[in-house]
Amino acid sequence: MNQSFNVQQQRPADDTPEWPEFFRSEVEVFWQQQVTAKYFTAFDGIKLHFAYYKHSATAPLVVIAPGRIESALKYQELFWELAQQGFSVAALDHRGQGLSARLTHNPHQGHVEDFNDFVRDFADFTDQLATLFGSVPKTLFSHSMGGTIATIYCATYQHPYRKLILSAPMFSIETGKVPYWLARAVVAAGAWINRYLSKPWYFFGMGDYQKVPFEDNVLTHSKQRYDTFRSVYDNVTDVQLGGPTFNWLYEAISAAMNAQKLANNITIPVLLFQAGNDKVVSASGQKKVAAMITRNPFRFETIEGAHHELMMETDKFRQPVLNAIIEETRELITA
Numbered sequence: 001m002n003q004s005f006n007v008q009q010q011r012p013a014d015d016t017p018e019w020p021e022f023f024r025s026e027v028e029v030f031w032q033q034q035v036t037a038k039y040f041t042a043f044d045g046i047k048l049h050f051a052y053y054k055h056s057a058t059a060p061l062v063v064i065a066p067g068r069i070e071s072a073l074k075y076q077e078l079f080w081e082l083a084q085q086g087f088s089v090a091a092l093d094h095r096g097q098g099l100s101a102r103l104t105h106n107p108h109q110g111h112v113e114d115f116n117d118f119v120r121d122f123a124d125f126t127d128q129l130a131t132l133f134g135s136v137p138k139t140l141f142s143h144s145m146g147g148t149i150a151t152i153y154c155a156t157y158q159h160p161y162r163k164l165i166l167s168a169p170m171f172s173i174e175t176g177k178v179p180y181w182l183a184r185a186v187v188a189a190g191a192w193i194n195r196y197l198s199k200p201w202y203f204f205g206m207g208d209y210q211k212v213p214f215e216d217n218v219l220t221h222s223k224q225r226y227d228t229f230r231s232v233y234d235n236v237t238d239v240q241l242g243g244p245t246f247n248w249l250y251e252a253i254s255a256a257m258n259a260q261k262l263a264n265n266i267t268i269p270v271l272l273f274q275a276g277n278d279k280v281v282s283a284s285g286q287k288k289v290a291a292m293i294t295r296n297p298f299r300f301e302t303i304e305g306a307h308h309e310l311m312m313e314t315d316k317f318r319q320p321v322l323n324a325i326i327e328e329t330r331e332l333i334t335a
Contacts, residue, residue, distance in 0.1 A: 010084055014222045014315050023228055027080045035079060040128050042095065042121050049099035050125060052090035052132065053083055060137040060329050063129065063161070064091035065122060067144030067170070068110060068252075069241040071098030073232050077225075078311055078322070085326050088133060092125045094118055094149070097241050104200045108208035108242035111200050115255035118149045123157050130160065137332035141325055143167040143311065144281060145252065148259045155262035163328045166272045167310045167321060171256050171263075171285025173249075184253050191250035206243025209233075218279040220307050222314040229312060256285055263289045269297045271328065273310055273321050280308040 011026070012018035035053045042048050051072035062082050064075055072079075072091035079089045093100040095118065096111050103111045112118060129138075140161040142150035147169025154164055173183075187203070194201045211234065214226050233240055244252070263270075270293070274286050290300040303310060306317035 011081075014224050014318075019224050020228070023077065027076050030080045030083065031076045034083070035076075037099075038128075040124065042117075042124060044117070046095050046103075046121075047101045048095060048121060048125070049093040050090060050128070051079075052129075053079055053088060054133065055083060055086055055088045057134070058136060059086055059088045060139065060332050061088040061090065061129065061133050062139045062141055062325060062329055063126070064089070065140065065142035065146030065150045066091060066094065066098070067146050068244070069097060070143070070146075071236075071239040073098070073236060073239060074229055075311070076232075078325075081322060082325070082329075085330070087326075087329055088136070090129055090133075092122065093239075094146075095121055098239050104245070106200075106208070108240065109200055109202060110241050110244040111248050112251055113247065115148075115251040116152075118145075119152050119156070122149050122153050123159075126159060126161075135160070137162055137329070139163045139165065139325065139329040139332065141165045141167065142169065144308065145170045147171070148252070148255050151259040151263055151266065152255065154268065155259075155265040162268055162332050164266065164268055164270045165321075165325060165328060166270065168275045168278055168281055168308050169259075169272065169286060169289075170252065170281045171260050171289050172282040173253060173256060187246060187250045187253060190246040194246045200245040200247060202243050203246050203249050206245075208242040209240035210242070218307060219309040220312045220314070221317065222312060225312045225314075260285055260288050260292070264293050264295065267295075269328075271299045271301070271324055273324070274300070274302045275306040275308050275310055275317075276302050276304040277306060278308045 012022050035051050037049065037051050039047050039049050071093050075091050082089045096103040138161050140150055147166040150164060151169065154161065211230055214223050217226060220226050272286060272290065274283055303317050303320060306313050310321045311318060
């Protein structure tokens, strides 16, 4: 029996009546008692929040770069699971979201002035971790927007990470029936007008945080994980975030295209997981990256039928990604 399978055996399945009590009695207690919250000041004076668990002075470290709207709080279950494996874990709340400082007059707006600010923040966060954890082996796990940040960072900075795992990375954004070129032109025009004429605007149809019923969500098939995530956000109102601004969307589209071009410059092993039924980010960008990577080792795996939030998904979709995080990190111990 391998270590990754043991994790699944240590907790009930997400579709059983026992799972909510497991989360309350095991995961939440672990988070409250063993996870540390910390802040540091970014290059421009913005206060950034992160959370970490230190298993031991020599334990390998899994670092999480979350997606848009996410906070370290959303990864409580993953923290607990990796702790059971003897790993340390840390996650950053990107600027403008989670418990980090917001960037506009309306704290619900998902906004950034320049996407490279996210990348520079992540570099500074990594420096913070060097002080806390030293030179222990490090795996970088990134989701969605965090995958864009992690890709640009690993391609352009000297860094300590030995493995990069990308979960449904934002290498292109889903635009539905609107052609990508047209969507990009509309976003660019709106961002330009907005930048020079007024305070940041929400993109068309976007607004403040709203609790979306499970039946209407496109993030996960797991009702109990979804309900738990929403409960956390309802109880900690400071992490609530609404839709993106014009400028966030313009910067995100530009950064996603940049990440495609830079991906082949990454020199560490990369594992890319595509969510087979993703309605948030487009599969096209991920396929372009997979096609252009010419070095080894690079692995591309599709989780057929899965929605966008792979680490919030039901067990059958989530477990292969969790197994990979554990197995890739465990390899670092013996390397």
